[in-house]
Amino acid sequence: SQTIHQWPATLVQPVGSPLSLECTVEGTSNPNLYWYRQAAGRGLQLLFYSVGIGQISSEVPQNLSASRPQDRQFILSSKKLLLSDSGFYLCAWRGYDEQYFGPGTRLTVT
Amino acid sequence: AQSVTQLDSQVPVFEEAPVELRCNYSSSVSVYLFWYVQYPNQGLQLLLKYLSGSTLVKGINGFEAEFNKSQTSFHLRKPSVHISDTAEYFCAVIQGAQKLVFGQGTRLTINP
Numbered sequence: 519s520q521t522i523h524q525w526p527a528t529l530v531q532p533v534g535s536p537l538s539l540e541c542t543v544e545g546t547s548n549p550n551l552y553w554y555r556q557a558a559g560r561g562l563q564l565l566f567y568s569v570g571i572g573q574i575s576s577e578v579p580q581n582l583s584a585s586r587p588q589d590r591q592f593i594l595s596s597k598k599l600l601l602s603d604s605g606f607y608l609c610a611w612r613g614y615d616e617q618y619f620g621p622g623t624r625l626t627v628t
Numbered sequence: 629a630q631s632v633t634q635l636d637s638q639v640p641v642f643e644e645a646p647v648e649l650r651c652n653y654s655s656s657v658s659v660y661l662f663w664y665v666q667y668p669n670q671g672l673q674l675l676l677k678y679l680s681g682s683t684l685v686k687g688i689n690g691f692e693a694e695f696n697k698s699q700t701s702f703h704l705r706k707p708s709v710h711i712s713d714t715a716e717y718f719c720a721v722i723q724g725a726q727k728l729v730f731g732q733g734t735r736l737t738i739n740p
Contacts, residue, residue, distance in 0.1 A: 550726060561732040562672075562718065569726065577727075608671055615679055616662060617728055619671035 520545035524609050524620040532628055537582075537596040539623050541609030544590065550612035551592040553584055556622075557605040568592060599627045630654050630723040634731035641709055642739050649704040649734045651693075651719030660722040661702040663693055666733075667715045675717070678702060689713070714738045 521544045531537060543549055553565040564577045566584035574584050581600060585593045592609060604627045609620040635650040653659060660679050664672040676687025683695040693704045702719060719731040 552727075562730040564727060564729075567726055575726075606669075610672075612726070615660065616674055616677055619664075619673070621671045622669070624669065 520611070520613070520618065522609060522611055522618060522620040524607075524623050526623060527621065528624045528626075530626045530628060531599050533601055534598050537594070537599050537603070537625070539594040539607055539609075539625075541592040541594075541620055542590055543592075543611045546590070546611065546613075548589055551586065552610040552612070552617065553592065553594050554608040554610065555605045556608065557602075562608065565594070601627050603627050630659075630721045630729045632719050632721050632729055632731035634717075634719055634734050636734050637732065638735045638737065640737045640739060643711055644708045646707050647705065647709050647713075647736065649717050649719075649736065651702045651704065651731060653700050653702065653719075653721045661693075661695060662720040662722075662728065663687065663691070663702070663704050664718045664720060664730075665689075665715045666718065672718065675704070709736075709738050711738050711740065 523542050550569050552567045554562045555565055556562050566576055568574050568586045571586050581596055583595050607623045610617040631654045633652045641647045662677045663675040665675050666672050675691050676685045678685045678695045686692045691706050693702055695702050716733045716735050718733050720728045723729045
């Protein structure tokens with residue numbers, strides 16, 4: 519069966535520091551992968567999605583970036599965090615007709 | 629582009645009472661609709677989905693939803709809620725071949 523992992527589970531970072539969040543999927547190959555952000559009191563915002571290695575589509579212009587170095591690995595990065603980057607970050611992969619979500623990473627920028 | 633509107637940001641109900649969470653979507657030729665649930669500090673879990681066929685869709689945990697094309701709605705219902713149903717609920721629609729568009733979410737609070 520397929521599983522999706524995210525780490526770290528929680529993260530507290532100062533403003534201006536770099537960020538790297540990792541997502542890996544097991545049990546499937548060449549999945550579509552997605553990064554969402556959920557800010558406090560708001561819905562889910564799609565940040566990036568990828569249909570294959572090295573292929574990244576950005577949905578919202580901001581100081582975040584994404585990379586897909588391997589088929590089942592999706593990384594969310596930032597060179598310098600802003601206070602507004604705080605939130606709950608969710609990775610997802612697309613199955614046949616639905617998306618499956620990871621457990622999420624809670625990021626607090628101080 | 630598709631859009632989804634969840635009409636209620638918060639819904640408080642008493643335990644064992646019925647509940648309806650409302651969702652409207654922008655019209656399209658064909659739609660695939662989803663309801664997800666998010667328990668505190670967890671990822672999203674699929675409750676149910678409508679792809680085609682019967683307009684009444686049954687999901688997990690006793691939830692069901694009805695697809696109404698004329699009203700462009702996909703409301704979620706449960707005849708009797710439990711404390712454990714306290715969570716945030718998201719309605720979503722497929723956009724294009726790759727993306728889900730989510731509503732803003734409805735926080736369901738069950739009071740004893």
